[in-house]
Amino acid sequence: MAIIENGRTKYIPQQFERKWQDRWEEEGLYRAQDFSDKPKYYLLDFFPYPSGDGLHVGHSKQYVGTDVATRFRRMRGDNVMHPMGWDAFGLPAENEAILQQIPPYENVPKNVANFKRQLRLQGISYDWSREINSSEPDYYRWTQWLFLLMFKRGLAYRGIGMQWWCPQCKTILANEQVENGYCWRHHDQLVEKVALEQWYFRITDYAEELLESLNHLSWPERIILMQRNWIGKSTGADITFQARDAQGVEYPIRVFTTRPDTIYGATFMVLSPEHPLVDVLTTEEHRARVTQYQQQAARQSEIERLSAEREKTGVPTGGHAINPFTNKEIPVWVADYVLMSYGTGAIMAVPGGDERDWEFAKKYSLPIVRVVEPPSPTEGSDDVYAGIGVMVNSGPYEGMQSEDAKSRIIAELEQRSVGHAATNYRMRDWLVSRQRYWGAPIPIVYCESCGIVPVPEEDLPVLLPTLEHFEPGEDGRSPLALDPDFVNAPCPKCGGSGRRETDTLDTFVDSSWYYLRFCSPHDDQAPFDRTAVRYWCPLDLYVGGAEHAVMHLLYFRFFTKVLADAGLVEFREPAPRLLNQGTMHAPDGKRMSKSKHNVITPDSVAEQFGADTLRGYIVFMSPYTGDAQWDPQGINGIHRWLGRVWDLCQKPARKSADREPQAEELKRWVHKTIKRVTADMESLEFNTAVSALMELTNALQRLRPALEGSEAWGWGVRSLLTLVAPIAPHITEELWHSLGHQRSIHLESWPTYDDALTLDEVVTVVIQVNGKLRDRLEVPRGTEMQSVQEQALASKRVQPYVEGNQIVKVITVPDKLVNIVVR
RNA sequence: GCCGAGAUGGCGGAAUGGUAGACGCUCCGGUCUCAAAAACCGGUGGCCGCAAGGCCGUGCGGGUUCGAAUCCCGCUCUCGGUACCA
Secondary structure, X not given: OXXXXXXXXXXXXXXXXXXXXXXXXXXXXXXXXXXXXXXXXXXXXXXXXXXXXXXXXXXXXXXXXXXXXXXXXXHHXXXXXXXXXXXXXXXXXXXXXXXXXXXXXXXXXXHHHHHHHHHHOOOOOXXXXXXXXXXXXXXXXXXXHHHHHHHHOOOEEEEEEEEEEEXXXXXXXXXXXXXXXXXXXXXXXXXXXXXXXXXXXXXXXXXXXXXXXXXXXXXXXXXHHHHHHHHOEEEEEEEEEEEEOOOOOEEEEEEEEOOHXXXXXXXXXXXXXXXXXXXXXXXXXXXXXXXXXXXXXXXXXXHHHHOOOOOOOEEEEXXXXXXXXXXXXXXXXXXXXXXXXXXXXXXXXXXXXXXXXXXHHHHOXXXXXXXXEOOOOOOOOOOOOOOOOEEOOOHHHOOOEHHHHHHHHXXXXXXXXXXXXXXXXXXXXXXXXXXXXXXXXXXXXXXXXXXXXXXXXXXXXXXXXXXXXXXXXXXXXXHHHHOHHHHEEEOOOOOOEEEEOOOEEOHHHHOOOXXXXXXXXXXXXXXXXXXXXXXXXXXXXXXXXXXXXXXXXXXXXXXXXXXXXXXXXXXXXXXXXXXXXXXXXXXXXXXXXXXXXXXXXXXXXXHHHOHHHHXXXXXXXXXXXXXXXXXXXXXXXXXXXXXXHHHHOOOOOOOOOOOOOHHHHHHHHHXXXXXXXXXXXXXXXXXXXXXHHHHHHHHHHHHHHHXXXXXXXXXXXXXXXXXXXXXOHHHHHHHHHHOOOOOOHHHOOOOOOOHXXXXXXXXXXXXXXXXXXXXXXXXXXXXXXXXXXXXXXXXXXXXXXXXXOOEEEEEEEOOOEXXXXXX
């Protein structure tokens, strides 16, 4: 320790931070105890993928914040669980392994070790005894078990369909993983459509509950909104139109519409190019054009669909259908603005009431009938109007309000058996199979005589073989398909020869239940111990980036609901409270990334300033939920502050008695600060908590000459240290021990305050004339406002503005302000 | 296009109807030093003024109020989400 003068030392964090990190871990300070009389608090960070790039200070923004909250909660007396684990399966790990020519089963542990080292050097207080890794058999064994649970409950099924294929990932993607037609991992890679048989989870069975219970979550509004939009519920009706082919054979075309009230305006129908009835209804004279259109749509639909204001295209089939309400024959067209994947893949087109249909009708000169009049007729009558209003051209419904007509028309549909009320969701089932190596094998065997056979629970895990060649092929088959030892397996049912499923599970399956595993991370009898889960879950606070708004957060809610229905958990929402930490940008304002060479690592900052300065700066620079930009200059402020805290705790030059009024002032400062910091910690507003602590530090420094060595002084310094402890755990621990304490400061109780002492004895009352500030008066708190008003009127600064004017009224707010209104 | 969030000094930000700019960064001046760095002390929204002090000021325009960064109406810009969902 560098001693500078008369026993005082200099703040050199590098000399002691490591020492405390090691000691905390040896003593198991942060181990969560299963079951306790204390209130439990389960705080979880989103499951991170341990990238080979390691952590940068952007990650620290999240992890330091949750760590501060965790440490605060412990001092408040909660039994806290704050675990950490690794979302180690999946494409990023596999791609990285391929790039480095190291198999993922060797590369991942290396990366994990580096992540742990980086988290430790920041003084983050995880309970490492609960560490989990989704790519290890004792974890994915239970991921497979949960797949089987889905299978048993009829929620896992195989289906054929047009799927999104990313040529770079060389695998199928779920809908949620396609952004604007591009792969979510390769933002310049357009996805392609291929027809494949895949495994799905029936998440749509839960669409309604997933939507409804959003209303009861304490989540950021925009995340709730994004989920709501994703689920995309719409209500209306299913209606069947009768169509005829050239031979006069009738075929029903089922459509979904949100506006059954506009049915009298349905002047044509549109089928999506993939619709099965297209081939049937197309007449010979139109067949060539229709077939050509279908091929063209299949080939370029995704690229074309991206051009923003693309003109609609389509061709007539030559077939016709009957509008069941007007009884008129209407033409059936094919157009790619109707998607096979939504609703029924067919629509009734109402050009008078729908902008898209209107645009199409205009282009191809199809009839347009307005059936709903706007409340105030404005534009030309051939214009489209999609709102609600009064019914016209609608037979018996003429003159009715369109909303009333809607329910009556639905009733008529049902009565005539040509349709019924219906609800549609935009969300589709979750495609979970991936044609890649690095994931949990799907525990299924295909048997020639028994068909699809689940692997018995007692035979789990289906081990992922340690392949030397794990690169994905070009043929859409998993590398596992090339390993005969893996593929060939006896049928669990009949013992005959079978083939294993060679696709692996989407990583989002792994992360859909990890929060449960932390409750009993080493359980070898079940995915989780139900008693432990009953104690710890649901999460008290869940923190992560907004980029998982739809995918992970939807999937893990779905899993929880399935587990609840299976009687395995007793709650239906895993995370009633969720927070998104803001994003940290590099000093150049861009996103921090290795490829942009603008990464700032916690290692380099901690080496230069110490972990506490890093932590303090990260929480101080911007609100926790707000974005930030790393400013290499700004960190000096925190380092100076901690240096001042250090100095305050150095041996007093002398011993003295409490001196008034300074002792009283200090007392009020401390109580006031405890109140502010407690409130800020509770609401995770760490930036203002640091401000308050800096103010207390400054006050102590100012009062030092009068109070140093006194009882009040010692109490003030100890209070400061306990309040700073969650933010800067190392320096406070070091100083705490230097003050003679044996036990860790992190085992101290959070200080309490007396509300009466959080207010100053003297208050500043603001004197305004017509709302403009003219003077300030210092008066004892609680002074009668009548007397303050008199003093205000007597003030030399106030008088010039009052003299010669008539006082209309005087507004007073006790201990705050006097506003003299003159004319 | 639609939905959402936001705009406060040179910078990060504070204040959610009552002293705008807390707390920091930067910069300027001072102390210490042979000197520099570090540290410490003081100043730092703009304009006018020697000063006392005054005027202006929270994206823009209006409104409500004794009083508006804060509430209401209209607009501009920025960021995020979404994209033919019938």
